[in-house]
Amino acid sequence: MRVIRENVEREVDASKCEQLLKDGYKLVETSGDSKKESSEAKAPGDLDGMSLAELRAVAKEKGLSGYSSLSKEELLGVLKG
Incomplete structure (x- = not known):
């Protein structure tokens, strides 16, 4: 939940x-955790089109820490790097 x-x-x-x-x-x-499904359904190359909340969900799914204090640009760099 x-x-x-x-x-x-x-x-x-x-x-x-x-x-x-x-x-x-x-x-x-x-019901179906639509946010999680939408972030999983996007390919890694689609990170640029994701919102900050979606990027944080991806970081959480990958088990990263400290992502909540990052800006969108910083988080994109971490996820792509």
Whole structure:
């Protein structure tokens, strides 16, 4: 399940989700995880056309750390490099 509060988005299991919802997080679309599917469906060459949120999702999927503080241009450099 995905939850969000301000600009912080987290993927958590159902038991943790319940607590985060009480702490002010809101549930993000869970039917099919369309955000994740859209970032996976794009080829690596399409990175330039992705939004910052999509690039961060790709960085997360690749297991990178420290990506949340990078600008779009910096993140593109990391993902392409």
